Structure formats: C-alpha cells, structure tokens
Amino acid sequence: MRQTEALIVERTVLGPGYYYYRLLCPEIAELAKPGQFIEIKVSSEGTLDPLLSRPISIYRIDRKEGSLAVIFKTVGRGTRRIAELKMGNQVSIFGPVGNGFTLPEETGRIALIAGGIGMPPLFSLAEHYPERDFTLFYGGRSAGDLLGLEAWEKLGVPYRLATDDGSAGFHGLVTALFEKEYEARPFDYMIACGPKPMLRAVQQLAAKYRLPGALSLEAYMACGVGACLGCTCVTTKGYKRVCVDGPVFDISEVAFDE
Numbered sequence: 001m002r003q004t005e006a007l008i009v010e011r012t013v014l015g016p017g018y019y020y021y022r023l024l025c026p027e028i029a030e031l032a033k034p035g036q037f038i039e040i041k042v043s044s045e046g047t048l049d050p051l052l053s054r055p056i057s058i059y060r061i062d063r064k065e066g067s068l069a070v071i072f073k074t075v076g077r078g079t080r081r082i083a084e085l086k087m088g089n090q091v092s093i094f095g096p097v098g099n100g101f102t103l104p105e106e107t108g109r110i111a112l113i114a115g116g117i118g119m120p121p122l123f124s125l126a127e128h129y130p131e132r133d134f135t136l137f138y139g140g141r142s143a144g145d146l147l148g149l150e151a152w153e154k155l156g157v158p159y160r161l162a163t164d165d166g167s168a169g170f171h172g173l174v175t176a177l178f179e180k181e182y183e184a185r186p187f188d189y190m191i192a193c194g195p196k197p198m199l200r201a202v203q204q205l206a207a208k209y210r211l212p213g214a215l216s217l218e219a220y221m222a223c224g225v226g227a228c229l230g231c232t233c234v235t236t237k238g239y240k241r242v243c244v245d246g247p248v249f250d251i252s253e254v255a256f257d258e
C-alpha cells in the first residue's frame, strides 16, 4: 500500500452527482488489481473536517500511463468535497487497499451483477480478463444511474439493464432480470457488487442454482487499513474486516442476517 499525491488529469461530470476522475499515481497503479480500492483524503490542509478518507473502487487501471480511474457519486460531505476538486489539482490518496478479485482458472459463463455505484470494480475485472465470457447485469433506480455503457460496449461485454422506474431496460430488480436469463441459458459463476439487499438476493440465487462466485461488499470505513475494526462483517469464518480481508468474499461466506 502506498500514500501519494495524485494529479487529477481528467475530470468528467457523468450526470447529476456522478463524477469520473483519472488520477496520475504510478506507484499505486503499478500495484493495483481489479476489485481493490483507494482511499481519497477529504480533509483540506490545516483542517480536521471531515477528517477521514473515503473508499472508492478502482474503475480502470492504466499501468502504461501510471493512472487509475474512479467513478463516484456524491452522497455526503466527503464525496461532495472530492467533487469540488478540479483537473490539475492534486489529491492525497492511499492504496491499493483490499484483496481484489481472484477468478478461478475455469469459470465458463460469468454473470457480473452490479447495483448502482457497484459497477466500477466489475468493469476493471472485465477489462483485465478480456478472454473471459462475461455478461453484465446492471441495475439502478433509473436510466441516469446506469453509467459508462459505452465503455462496456467497447469492451465487447454484453449487458442487460434493469431500472426500478422502468426508464431503461427491464422494469424491476436486476436479480429478477438475471434469473430470467439464467433460466433460458445458465451461467457458471457470479460476481456481484452493490447495495446489501441486492447482494443478499444474489447470494440466495447462488444457493438456489448452486453457483460459485464472489461478492464485493461495501461498509462504513474509518481507518481503511485494518486497525479500527469499524468495518467488520459477519462471515461463516467469523468476523472479518471489509477493508483488508475483503471487500471481496466468497459468495457463500457472508452472513447477511447475523
């Protein structure tokens, strides 16, 4: 893990409250792998407010340029503070944090299931393994919450969309959409990242169809380095820290209802 001052070389507003940043940080880009995240410091110099760093998943890794890209949504003070940064600014980050994804050698058809802002780490995974057979199932509240579709198209990964309000794709839950497609043509492996209720539903589907896979969890994080135990989750192997033992866990390992 490295701490560095990253230069913002690209900043794009993707939609209301959604931002794409490309950060020049060769030391971290060199080490990063799909499924890991970075911590972006949000307190301005000389102040302790709002104090902590914010965890944001790695969306793209470009080792040649020495850059990482992230996509984030403004939800509170920390992310709003990050969104105020401009191209050419420097921002203090540390990473890469977490275990990242590990794909088994033989996985056949892989379903990637993304809920809202859970999409970015799945993109870095698909980009990293161009030879694998991925299909993306991407759910959001409405069409404006489904980001970066052109990039998925360029990658050649087919995608299916679902929205709560029916403004794009299937009208309903992304897990229902997955199930419809699974019944027509099964998958061999599933990987999901998104809100907890969606991950719980994905875990239930994995049990129903006896599918192996992985879940990438979100949790409230304080230290981000495994020291404060603020991000623990319950698993079949006991308490685990999402920041350093995760965020990626085996699909059957997370005990959501404990």
Ligand SMILES: Cc1cc2nc3c(=O)[nH]c(=O)nc-3n(C[C@H](O)[C@H](O)[C@H](O)COP(=O)(O)OP(=O)(O)OC[C@H]3O[C@@H](n4cnc5c(N)ncnc54)[C@H](O)[C@@H]3O)c2cc1C
Pocket: 037, 054, 055, 056, 057, 058, 070, 071, 072, 073, 074, 075, 076, 077, 078, 079, 080, 117, 120, 121, 217, 218, 219, 220, 221, 247
């Ligand atoms: C491993 C990991 C990877 C992440 N990757 C991304 C990403 O790629 N893009 C992105 O936009 N966000 C991502 N997040 C979520 C992001 O870290 C939070 O949205 C951010 O920390 C909120 O900070 P804030 O100060 O803006 O909001 P706060 O003021 O801290 O909170 C504002 C609101 O957001 C809710 N909230 C805050 N943190 C979380 C959380 N972790 N899970 C669910 N709800 C939360 C709070 O309940 C509150 O209602 C990730 C989180 C983790 C743990």
Ligand code: FES
Pocket: 220, 221, 222, 223, 224, 225, 226, 227, 228, 229, 230, 231, 232, 241, 242, 243, 244
């Ligand atoms: S955030 Fe402190 S242990 Fe994970």
